[in-house]
Amino acid sequence: MKVLKFGGTSVGSVDSIKAVIGIIENNLAKEERIAVVFSAMGGVTNRLIEIGKMAASGNKEYVSFLQVVEERHFAVVRALIPVKHQSSTFAAVRGLFNELGDILKGVSWIRELSDRTLDLIMSFGERLSTLVISEILMGKGVNSEFCDARHIIHTSDQFGMAEVDFAVTDHQILEHFAKSTALQCVTGFIASTTDGVTTTLGRGGSDYTASILAAALEAECIEIWTDVDGMMTADPRKVANAFTIPSISYAEAMELSHFGAKVIYPPSLQPAFAKNITLKVLNTFNVDFEGTYVQKTANGKDYAITGISSIDEIALVNIQGSGMIGVAGISGRVFTALSFHDISVILISQASSEHSICFSVDPKNAARAIEVLENEFSSEIELGHIDSVGVEKNLSIIAIVGEGMKQSSGVSGKLFSVLGKNGINVVATAQGSSELNISVVISKGDLSKALNAIHGVFFQSETRSLNLFLVGVGLIGGTLLEQIKNQTQYLREEKLLNLNLAGLTNTKKMLLDADGIKPEEWKARIDEEGVKTSLPAFVQRMIELNLPNSVFVDCTSDKDIVQYYHMLLDASISVVTPNKVANSGSYAEYLSLQRTALKRGVKFLYETNVGAGLPIINTMQGLMASGDKFLKIEAILSGTLSYLFNSFGQGVRFADVVREAKEKGFTEPDPREDLSGADVARKILILAREVGVPLEPEDITIAKILPENCLAAKTVDDFFDEMEKSDAYFAELAESAASEGKKLRYIASLDHGRAHVELKAVDANHPFYNLSGSDNIVSFTTERYKDRPLVIKGPGAGAEVTASGVFADIMSISSYLG
Ligand SMILES: NC(=O)c1ccc[n+]([C@@H]2O[C@H](COP(=O)([O-])OP(=O)(O)OC[C@H]3O[C@@H](n4cnc5c(N)ncnc54)[C@H](O)[C@@H]3O)[C@@H](O)[C@H]2O)c1
Numbered sequence: 001m002k003v004l005k006f007g008g009t010s011v012g013s014v015d016s017i018k019a020v021i022g023i024i025e026n027n028l029a030k031e032e033r034i035a036v037v038f039s040a041m042g043g044v045t046n047r048l049i050e051i052g053k054m055a056a057s058g059n060k061e062y063v064s065f066l067q068v069v070e071e072r073h074f075a076v077v078r079a080l081i082p083v084k085h086q087s088s089t090f091a092a093v094r095g096l097f098n099e100l101g102d103i104l105k106g107v108s109w110i111r112e113l114s115d116r117t118l119d120l121i122m123s124f125g126e127r128l129s130t131l132v133i134s135e136i137l138m139g140k141g142v143n144s145e146f147c148d149a150r151h152i153i154h155t156s157d158q159f160g161m162a163e164v165d166f167a168v169t170d171h172q173i174l175e176h177f178a179k180s181t182a183l184q185c186v187t188g189f190i191a192s193t194t195d196g197v198t199t200t201l202g203r204g205g206s207d208y209t210a211s212i213l214a215a216a217l218e219a220e221c222i223e224i225w226t227d228v229d230g231m232m233t234a235d236p237r238k239v240a241n242a243f244t245i246p247s248i249s250y251a252e253a254m255e256l257s258h259f260g261a262k263v264i265y266p267p268s269l270q271p272a273f274a275k276n277i278t279l280k281v282l283n284t285f286n287v288d289f290e291g292t293y294v295q296k297t298a299n300g301k302d303y304a305i306t307g308i309s310s311i312d313e314i315a316l317v318n319i320q321g322s323g324m325i326g327v328a329g330i331s332g333r334v335f336t337a338l339s340f341h342d343i344s345v346i347l348i349s350q351a352s353s354e355h356s357i358c359f360s361v362d363p364k365n366a367a368r369a370i371e372v373l374e375n376e377f378s379s380e381i382e383l384g385h386i387d388s389v390g391v392e393k394n395l396s397i398i399a400i401v402g403e404g405m406k407q408s409s410g411v412s413g414k415l416f417s418v419l420g421k422n423g424i425n426v427v428a429t430a431q432g433s434s435e436l437n438i439s440v441v442i443s444k445g446d447l448s449k450a451l452n453a454i455h456g457v458f459f460q461s462e463t464r465s466l467n468l469f470l471v472g473v474g475l476i477g478g479t480l481l482e483q484i485k486n487q488t489q490y491l492r493e494e495k496l497l498n499l500n501l502a503g504l505t506n507t508k509k510m511l512l513d514a515d516g517i518k519p520e521e522w523k524a525r526i527d528e529e530g531v532k533t534s535l536p537a538f539v540q541r542m543i544e545l546n547l548p549n550s551v552f553v554d555c556t557s558d559k560d561i562v563q564y565y566h567m568l569l570d571a572s573i574s575v576v577t578p579n580k581v582a583n584s585g586s587y588a589e590y591l592s593l594q595r596t597a598l599k600r601g602v603k604f605l606y607e608t609n610v611g612a613g614l615p616i617i618n619t620m621q622g623l624m625a626s627g628d629k630f631l632k633i634e635a636i637l638s639g640t641l642s643y644l645f646n647s648f649g650q651g652v653r654f655a656d657v658v659r660e661a662k663e664k665g666f667t668e669p670d671p672r673e674d675l676s677g678a679d680v681a682r683k684i685l686i687l688a689r690e691v692g693v694p695l696e697p698e699d700i701t702i703a704k705i706l707p708e709n710c711l712a713a714k715t716v717d718d719f720f721d722e723m724e725k726s727d728a729y730f731a732e733l734a735e736s737a738a739s740e741g742k743k744l745r746y747i748a749s750l751d752h753g754r755a756h757v758e759l760k761a762v763d764a765n766h767p768f769y770n771l772s773g774s775d776n777i778v779s780f781t782t783e784r785y786k787d788r789p790l791v792i793k794g795p796g797a798g799a800e801v802t803a804s805g806v807f808a809d810i811m812s813i814s815s816y817l818g
Pocket residue numbers: 471472473474475476477505506507533535555556557558561578579580608609612639665666667668669796797798799802
């Protein structure tokens with residue numbers, strides 16, 4: 001025996017009823033013995049309540065509202081019952097509406113709507129839907145019978161939420177089902193007293209009907225047919241990656257639905273649970289989908305938790321005072337007073353200091369809760385033993401639920417760590433000793449971010465997202481987008497990582513889209529949908545979006561952008577950049593960025609500030625963290641200058657090689673920065689700071705490469721003109737080095753806390769002699785690398801290597817976020 005229950009959406013329209021009939025016929029074809037329970041057509045119960053209230057208030061418009069409800073039922077009859085059988089069904093439906101019309105007329109006369117009358121009015125919803133569907137089945141030749149549950153389920157006269165008399169009910173169900181072999185189409189939700197007065201079963205009433213039947217008939221299974229794919233790991237409207245939980249225990253289902261998962265209402269399934277009857281939650285609109293099995297114990301688990309659920313809005317009430325410490329009975333009084341005033345408490349937390357108790361309630365009860373407690377403790381408040389009672393609003397609760405967390409360590413660690421890494425403050429927390437549920441109270445504005453971030457870490461085999469916001473789509477930014485485009489599939493398939501480009505701006509236009517901008521479409525989309533660029537607006541919008549795992553990527557050389565780094569890091573958004581401006585300003589600024597990132601638990605990464613993609617800064621940070629001491633740094637840090645000195649010589653003009661370097665993407669957007677030595681000076685400054693030497697920009701001495709006329713050039717074009725004029729000067733430089741068998745090298749060094757940059761001619765014995773192309777080289781002499789220095793060498797400029805260094809920083813944030 002199997003009991004099938006179809007909810008309001010499943011019987012809400014002609015098409016959905018067709019699907020329902022198909023499901024029933026399938027089951028009958030398998031020669032399964034089944035019983036079916038129906039809710040009222042979707043929305044009808046609420047409509048009937050409204051109509052009843054209108055009638056009671058003397059509003060005659062209820063008549064036309066009722067006609068609309070009637071027409072919905074007629075439409076189903078017309079569509080699904082063969083014409084020659086329609087008239088008897090129409091007559092029966094009309095008969096019910098006449099009866100309901102009379103009742104409502106009475107209500108409008110006496111202007112009173114008791115709970116008892118309301119139950120009677122509501123009962124028409126299920127009576128109508130079930131009658132019509134049983135007629136449709138009969139029209140299709142199915143041997144079926146309409147069963148008015150008021151004849152078999154008997155209850156107390158607590159209208160609105162009547163209590164079932166199981167002794168009588170079970171007996172009547174068995175007797176009724178023994179009488180006939182026809183398929184029973186049973187009205188959900190409704191029952192009656194032993195005197196035959198109509199009652200209803202309260203929230204989840206039709207599930208309750210199915211459960212009562214299944215328990216009495218000792219069914220193997222109840223199928224709850226609804227409009228979603230079973231119970232999900234999280235609310236799919238809030239978490240796009242949520243997926244169906246294949247198997248869940250009764251206890252877990254209880255916990256999840258207490259915290260807002262509305263697919264089933266477990267208290268109404270208690271009779272079935274008590275008899276270990278399996279429950280399946282299935283989708284009428286996706287018949288072949290497996291759905292969710294709800295059983296006493298769930299089948300093997302793939303994840304540490306089973307699901308996440310939340311209550312969007314709660315208020316947190318806090319009562320505290322030194323007079324509470326060690327005093328018995330305070331919490332008893334708190335909760336007795338609340339229960340006396342019918343205020344339901346959602347979560348309770350008390351720290352072991354006993355100094356305060358906090359609990360959360362529905363916000364609409366918050367003011368009353370305070371009043372109740374201030375009354376209860378008025379004398380303690382007066383004596384100062386209890387401070388006044390406080391309330392905090394605009395909060396949400398998130399609960400992670402699962403039997404898997406019992407006696408397994410690390411679950412709460414993971415929860416709090418992902419919240420921390422996303423800058424989400426936990427206001428209160430509670431975990432019962434059943435270890436089935438850990439609840440956290442957070443700010444309402446962080447709810448969506450928190451749900452997505454938590455879902456990401458606990459359901460890892462589902463793809464996680466990293467949200468990127470890119471500023472500057474020039475050489476490096478553009479190349480980065482190209483690299484991301486080419487890696488998207490690999491990252492998704494192999495690393496289960498979705499790089500979601502959520503925002504993009506160039507100097508003209510900007511575009512933000514939380515759902516992502518495909519890298520291959522960015523140009524077209526920014527053209528069509530972009531709005532005028534405004535960096536403050538971009539940053540503000542990003543912060544407002546409040547997406548989890550957000551990373552700001554600055555691929556400009558903009559000097560003013562840096563002011564936003566603080567704001568971003570402070571909002572727990574990581575920053576990745578090849579732009580050296582932030583780290584080469586004042587030391588105080590450098591330090592404060594480092595501190596802010598640390599404080600907020602996010603990352604500020606800038607590996608490409610020095611040597612492009614070469615692992616220079618990471619290596620230094622690793623050595624520093626592990627306690628090595630830097631004694632000396634010597635380095636060639638300009639890809640552009642390296643290329644120049646490797647390429648120009650006999651017959652090659654200096655200005656032409658600079659042009660080549662620019663074309664190859666080695667130079668700064670303004671090549672004067674490279675040739676003036678400024679770029680190298682910034683880099684050695686950054687390296688000095690990385691090893692704890694607090695230098696300021698003016699502390700670096702820079703030897704000039706260029707003659708005065710070049711340095712004085714006002715524009716980049718003038719600059720090239722001046723270099724052409726200075727050809728003889730450069731030729732002389734190159735020849736004098738070559739004549740001694742030497743090569744020119746622009747070497748930066750840090751020694752005994754002093755940094756300088758100088759132009760040297762080095763011979764073949766010098767370790768920096770053998771370089772080619774845009775090679776950089778750094779040589780670290782440290783306490784651990786004393787006899788032979790640690791050397792890192794390779795191409796230190798260019799679009800591909802720089803963009804891939806930026807990409808690597810982004811990837812390291814993704815692994816940090818887990
Ligand atoms: N080229 C290299 O080898 C290399 C290596 C390491 C680091 N870097 C650094 O990478 C950064 C980018 O270099 P690039 O070669 O791509 O420069 P680029 O001039 O090609 O690109 C920068 C882009 O940013 C845009 N931009 C500037 N300010 C902006 C703002 N406020 N809002 C939006 N867009 C803005 C510009 O219009 C330009 O399109 C620089 O900081 C550079 O120092 C470059």
